[in-house]
Amino acid sequence: MGGARKGRQAEANAYVPLPIRDGVSPSYLWLTETQAGGMLHFLAGRFPDVPEAAWARRLARGEIVDAQGTPLMPDSPVRQGMRVWYYRELETPETPIPFRERVLFQDEHLLVADKPHFLPTIPTGRFLHETLLVRLKKQFDLPHLTPIHRLDRETAGVVICSHNPATRGAYQSMFQKRVVNKVYEALAGPIEGREFPFTYRSRMQDGEQFFVSTEVPGEPNSETLVELVERRGEVAHYRLHPHTGRKHQLRLHLAALGAPILNDAFYPVALPCKGDDFSAPLQLLARTVSFTDPLNGQPRRFDSSFRLDWPGA
Structure with missing residues (x-):
């Protein structure tokens, strides 16, 4: 049904008529x-998965x-340009x-978190309070907190968040300009016929x-x-340096090389959803994020404290 764009969080420096509630913006x-x-008719049609009674x-x-x-009523008019x-x-x-x-680091501008496997970075789908962002907002009372980049729910590791709207743009621009160095680690099958290190490229x-x-x-x-x-036998430990940031890039690249990451439910074949089964985490870790701080020119490096799980270890 047309008539609206999907709701999203407002920028922290804009007027927001509702307060954060239990960590949720x-x-x-x-x-x-x-x-x-x-x-009421509009909302029920726009969100068919939510009962009209709700x-x-x-x-x-x-x-x-x-x-x-101003609170809206069931019969309030639906007009173009309304928010x-x-x-x-x-x-x-x-x-x-x-x-x-x-939490790996916090100052007046940034909060750097170490995200575990299975925890979404932001609210999405069936996840709201059980997300990195909402958990951190509740714990530290940071209403303007927002991730500058994201990790898949299945991936663990370093996530850089901004909680100062005045300096957020300077840090966001680093990721847009691709001047942030990101290093991942993965456990996967062996890649045969290649001399390491090598660079893999493809169109995704x-x-x-x-x-x-x-x-x-x-x-x-x-x-x-x-x-x-x-x-170790039929399992290899890789260090991965993504020079671009396409969706699922590392997972797809290793699968294309004949070495899918251990416990990957999407590549090379998308398997049925495991729901809330936490027994087999994807063996992919955002190990290190490093950059030159745009505010003071100092080098920054943050390393995950999580470890990958070798089979049988």
């Missing part, structure tokens, strides 16, 4: 067309407001993720299944330097 919809039927309860509690903070603010809620309880993040695009990527013919748009650290 409000989201908003920016309406692109006028529609008949009233606000939207009615939120409206009755005054938890859905316009850009000025509708609301809290994202889950209709079913979240399963607790039994792994804890660690979204796959037919929205949650995976695929390789296609054409000019390469992804590049990874692959180093061999150690080999």
Whole structure:
């Protein structure tokens, strides 16, 4: 159904008519067309997975407001240009993720976290409170906290977050300009017929299944330097240096080289969802993030304290 863009967190320096609630920032919809039927009808159609009765309860509690903070009613008009603010809620309880993040560094600008496997970086899908961002907001009371980059839910390791809106752009620009050095480690099958280290390049695009990527013919748009650290029988320990940041780049590249990462449920073949099974973490770790601090010119380096799990160890 048209008529709105998906809600997203507002920039910290913009006026937000709803406060953070239990670590969760409000989201908003920016309406692109006028529609008949009233606000309840619109919301129920825009979010078909949420029961209409749930939207009615939120409206009755005054938890859905316009850009000025005025509570909206079920029959409030839906007009082009409106911004509708609301809290994202889950209709079913979240399963607790039994792994804890660690804080590696914090100053007046940054918070650097060490994310465990299985913990999403930000709220998405069926995850809201069981996410790195919401956990950290609750723990440190940092309303403006936001990740500057992200890791897949399945990947563990270093995540750089900003909590100072005044300096956030300087740190974000480092990632946009690709001047941040990121080093990953992985356990995977052996890669035969290659002399290490070597660089692998390919052209990647979204796959037919929205949650995976695929390789296609054409000019390469992804590049990874692959180093061999150690080999034990049919398992090898790799150090990976991504020179680009395509979705699932490292997972797809190793699978294409005939060495899928251990416990990868997406590559080379997407397997059925394991739900809340935490028994086999993907053996991929964002080991190190380093850069020259754009504010003071000092070198920064942050290393994950997590370790990969060798089979049988």
